[in-house]
Amino acid sequence: MAVAVIRSAFRKSKVSWLPGLSAVRAMSAQAGATAPFSTLSVSHPANAVTHVELHRPEKRNAMNRAFWSEMVDCFSQIALDSDCRVVIVSGAGKVFTAGIDLTDMAGQLLQPEGDDVARMSWNLRRLIAKYQETFSIIEKCPKPVVVAVHGACVGGGVDLITACDIRLCTQDAWFQVKEVDIGLAADVGTLQRLPKVIGSRSLVNELALTGRNMYSDEAKSCGLVSRVFPDKEAMIAGALELAGEIAARSPVAVQGTKINLIYSRDHSVAEGLDYMATWNMSMLQTQDIMKSAQAAMEKKSPKEVPFSKL
Ligand SMILES: CC/C=C\C=C\CC(=O)SCCNC(=O)CCNC(=O)[C@H](O)C(C)(C)COP(=O)(O)OP(=O)(O)OC[C@H]1O[C@@H](n2cnc3c(N)ncnc32)[C@H](O)[C@@H]1OP(=O)(O)O
Numbered sequence: 001m002a003v004a005v006i007r008s009a010f011r012k013s014k015v016s017w018l019p020g021l022s023a024v025r026a027m028s029a030q031a032g033a034t035a036p037f038s039t040l041s042v043s044h045p046a047n048a049v050t051h052v053e054l055h056r057p058e059k060r061n062a063m064n065r066a067f068w069s070e071m072v073d074c075f076s077q078i079a080l081d082s083d084c085r086v087v088i089v090s091g092a093g094k095v096f097t098a099g100i101d102l103t104d105m106a107g108q109l110l111q112p113e114g115d116d117v118a119r120m121s122w123n124l125r126r127l128i129a130k131y132q133e134t135f136s137i138i139e140k141c142p143k144p145v146v147v148a149v150h151g152a153c154v155g156g157g158v159d160l161i162t163a164c165d166i167r168l169c170t171q172d173a174w175f176q177v178k179e180v181d182i183g184l185a186a187d188v189g190t191l192q193r194l195p196k197v198i199g200s201r202s203l204v205n206e207l208a209l210t211g212r213n214m215y216s217d218e219a220k221s222c223g224l225v226s227r228v229f230p231d232k233e234a235m236i237a238g239a240l241e242l243a244g245e246i247a248a249r250s251p252v253a254v255q256g257t258k259i260n261l262i263y264s265r266d267h268s269v270a271e272g273l274d275y276m277a278t279w280n281m282s283m284l285q286t287q288d289i290m291k292s293a294q295a296a297m298e299k300k301s302p303k304e305v306p307f308s309k310l
Pocket residue numbers: 058059060062063094095097098099100101102103109128131152154155156157178179182187188
């Protein structure tokens with residue numbers, strides 16, 4: 001009986017605005033993150049899954065000038081790619097990343113352009129904001145991002161992973177808020193996001209003020225990562241399995257969940273509930289609810305439900 005009710009509701013839900021919506025989607029759909037990047041390798045290992053690999057292994061994936069721009073281009077393309085429902089980020093070679101490229105840093109950041117202090121300061125501010133966007137773009141991307149860390153994750157690496165939605169690591173992974181060791185206060189996300197990721201403010205302060213290494217067991221126990229794998233191969237297999245589970249769900253539900261979780265993290269419960277109500281006053285009208293409910297009633301897996309692209 002319940003199945004019949006859902007079927008009938010689903011038939012009724014095929015309302016006349018759908019062709020218009022498809023046309024808008026067709027106009028905005030992009031081919032995916034295909035630009036020839038020099039510091040990133042982008043692949044599509046499974047249906048609806050995009051894998052972004054930091055790819056400067058001979059320099060331990062140190063973040064050079066090209067990297068700071070390419071991440072923004074890559075994630076801007078992914079955000080619009082209706083064939084992508086979930087992203088995996090990992091590092092090629094021996095480690096995840098050695099953080100900012102220290103040889104590149106001297107030019108741009110330490111010798112800002114400008115005729116006087118005001119102009120140099122203004123240019124430097126713009127540059128720092130640009131570097132911040134390199135990781136904020138991950139958080140702004142509506143597709144969930146799973147990051148898989150092996151070996152070292154230093155400095156800018158911690159900024160990067162705290163902007164991701166799910167963090168995995170290998171047993172040999174270690175994390176270091178290194179900035180204090182090179183004479184600067186971390187300025188591209190760690191100080192803002194790490195306290196929201198791990199529960200202990202005292203631990204955040206300790207890590208950021210001493211620059212000490214944190215190893216995988218402690219990263220798991222404090223909540224920085226949700227799973228630890230014996231090695232990189234097992235971790236990438238685990239990341240793909242997790243990505244497959246996310247990709248199988250309604251993209252309307254998944255993207256709405258990511259956006260509302262981040263909004264709620266930064267607002268009061270009352271504001272979060274208000275935002276949610278406004279969000280769902282349109283999103284509850286999706287066909288995906290009827291499709292998912294029907295599959296649940298028929299004891300089918302969400303993997304069997306053909307959701308439209310988003
Ligand atoms: C607006 C500001 C925005 C962001 C700021 C971010 C701040 C930070 O990121 S602070 C962190 C800076 N990073 C470091 O201090 C790490 C330095 N590197 C290491 O400690 C080690 O390389 C390692 C990551 C532990 C890996 O060790 P190992 O596997 O033994 O490799 P190496 O032999 O040391 O290096 C191989 C190769 O890579 C080059 N390299 C490594 N790290 C960097 C780097 N950060 N910048 C530039 N180049 C790096 C190293 O020089 C070697 O190059 P060769 O040409 O082979 O000599």
